[in-house]
Amino acid sequence: MALVSIGLMTLATIMDACPDSTFYSPQRELDVPKLRRGECSYTLGTEVVGLNPWVSVGFYYALLVGAMAWLWGLAGAHE
Numbered sequence: 001m002a003l004v005s006i007g008l009m010t011l012a013t014i015m016d017a018c019p020d021s022t023f024y025s026p027q028r029e030l031d032v033p034k035l036r037r038g039e040c041s042y043t044l045g046t047e048v049v050g051l052n053p054w055v056s057v058g059f060y061y062a063l064l065v066g067a068m069a070w071l072w073g074l075a076g077a078h079e
Contacts, residue, residue: 014040014057 008027015031023029034040045056 010057011035014043014053016041 011031012027015034016026019026019030040046040053043053043056043060045051045059046053049056049059051059
């Protein structure tokens, strides 16, 4: 369930992080149609580095997992 939640939140953030309040179901009415059309929001990697939005999200998750592994290693070193 955690992976499904992470996936849905990633999809919502990539498509439109702040949708209008006029949508009854933003996931179905906004995110899925934008995904089918291939439209993505701008992300930090897109703006700063000029990456494709999908590559930018992958880069973010790579940094996140790397930082978590590094912190996990630091926590294990003090046992």
